[in-house]
Amino acid sequence: MRAIITATELAHELTGSNPPLLLDVRWQLSLAKAAGAPDFDGRAAHAAGHIPGAVFVDLDRELAGTPGPNGRHPLPDVAEFGAAMRRAGVSADRPVVVYDGGQGWAAARAWWLLRWTGHPDVRVLDGGLPSWEGELSTDVTAVAEGDFTPVPGAAGRLDADGAAELARTGVLLDARAGERYRGEVEPIDPVGGHIPGALSAPTTENVGPDGRFLPAAELQDRFKALGVRADTEVGVYCGSGVSAAHEVLALAVAGIPAALYVGSWSEWSADPSRPVAVGADPQ
Template identity: 80%
Template sequence: MEAIITASELADGLTGPNPPVLLDVRWQLTPPGTPPFDGRAAYAAGHLPGAVYVHLDGELASPPGVNGRHPLPDLAVFGAAMRRAGVSAGRPVVVYDGGQGWAAARAWWLLRWTGHPDVRVLDGGLPSWTGALSADVPEPAEGEFEPAPGAGQLLDADGAAALARSGVLFDARAGERYRGDVEPIDRVGGHIPGAVSAPTTENVGPDGRFLPAAELRDRFKVLGASAGAEVGVYCGSGVSGAHEVLALAVAGIEAALYVGSWSEWSADPSRPVAVGPDPQ
């Protein structure tokens, strides 16, 4: 099943016999001490016709705590949000955000992890859409989706540490945070020992769209991952890491996500922290 969809493919699908449910997940990480990004206001100003807004912090994550800044959502809350948006297992879903792709990838990963068989991310997000936008708030029929978490796609802290030793664990954050040069958010800078630096920003072009699958495969192969390898990803709080899992899927490589990521790992002083450049 394809993981991403182009704007032209989406436009064609919206007029087909089984049009997708559209989820607008606009969200941005803002610097500490600044007001949070207002995704609802952005949605109200204009969205894809028929799209339903989904709140990342309230519906795709639980409140911050010992499990990180964006822990897994309560499945009852997540399932209710998806059904409210009209999501059912027998109908495709397309998720988009403001163009960065991180928030859309988080929704994609959650739906995939909880058993939805056909969910894709709009490549390039809302900026790639050339059609008309709408300010109307749709009221779709209640969906029937019931989250059923699967195995093999989720890592905890111990699993991430083990994978860094036995397989490939990618750190999707910026290189300076991986090295520990700076740490603007979490308790301490650095990375999980054995993790490989693979900034997710390098998986896309200047327009925010993913590089071709062959280029992504080559990139991940150089970094030590290929189809059949045991691969995991983490980031700061499990959002940009989902975008890297999506990039790996485009490349044909399955990967698990450590949702707690660095925000959970670094909060525990007993866990080891490595600093400096990637040893590869």
Template identity: 80%
Template sequence: MNAIISATELASDMAGPNPPVLLDVRWQLSVAKAAGEPPFDGRAAYEAGHVPGAVFVDLDRELASAPGGRGRHPLPDMAEFGTAMRRVGVSSAVPVVVYDGGQGWAAARAWWLLRWTGHPDVRVLDGGLPAWEGALETAAPVPAEGDFQPVPGAVGMLDADGAAAVARSGVLLDARAGERYRGDVEPIDPVGGHIPGAVSAPTNENVGTDGGFLATEDLRARFKALGVSGDDSEVGVYCGSGVSGAHEVLALAVAGIPAALYVGSWSEWSSDPSRPVAVGPDPQ
């Protein structure tokens, strides 16, 4: 099954006999803003207009725990995550489609969490809400309670030690912007740089100018150039806090390459001064 779905395919599925549960996960990374500029409000954006039938999911509250030593977006409590997913109508036997405002990061985080906890049929709307050509609605539906019970471990996940091991013996991709990988700037976390041995692979290079993913063969070529051969070598991905890294794992899935996500990512790694940090354009 493909990990992404086009807007045309989604419209067809919504009109079919087994329509998917739709989750709207609009979110933006919180960074310093100009004086007086309010933070992005995903729920307000949802209430202003969303794909008919979609239910809003709050990334910071429902797809992550509170920030701390495990990073800025650590895994959510599994009992709370299961409750949240059932509340928005997720059931194990019903397909799920997730979308965001177009960047794809937040939708990928929801996709990865549901896949990691065992849901068999989750896809991301390629291009997000901007790709949707149908009508929008403002009324918030009240879905029937779902039956999804999360069972962690269905797909790969790394901790800090596991990420370091993949950097040594496999391919560890850093999905952040190149300047953060090099350590030229670090606007969010305690220190700039990257995990020694990791390869710079900005996730925004996996999409085209329309916001959708590159063609499968183009993604395969890109990852091959980064050292991902597609054989049995282990592939891991990290980012700042396990959100944009999920988008890179999704791109790898589109290319047919399984990869494990280091959820704590650089926000966890850099919080421990005993962990090594590499700077500059080279992995080591």
């Protein structure tokens, strides 16, 4: 099953006999509070205009648990996640397409969670809402309750110890910006730097200027240059398990399975017993 879908393909499928359920997961990682400005309101953006038939899903409340020692976006309670997905209309026998405002990070988080909990057919709209050329709707979408029952474990997941081990035995990719990896700046978490042994691989380099993924062959070349081979075990982390999901998605486009360290740097750096590396050297 392909991990992404183009806007043209989506428009065609929406006219078919089993159209996909659309989930709108518009969200932004915002530092606005520090400047006294309001946070981005994805629900308001959805109400102002969405792909017809889409249902809004709140990343912070429905795709993550309460922030704390396990990170800023820890895994949600599985039962609560399942209930939220059923309210949104998710069923096991209906395909799901997820989109966001174009960055792709939030959509990838929803994609990963649905895959990890066993949904057989979920894809991300490549390029997000900006790629959609059809009309938008302001109507409130009414959907029937879905029947999706999450069963965790269908996709790869790492905890902190697993990430540390993979950095030694396989390839652990850090999807954050290079300056955060090197520890030059850290605007969110208490400590800058990276997990020892992890390689810097900003997720922003997996897409072109239009926000769409690079061709699979180019992504394969990129990850090969980072040491990924056919038999390599790969994991990804970021600040809080959101942009890293986008890199896991890029790896899937390239045909490479990868695990997500959900707690990511926000969990790792909160534990003073965990070692921290700084600079461009992985170690």
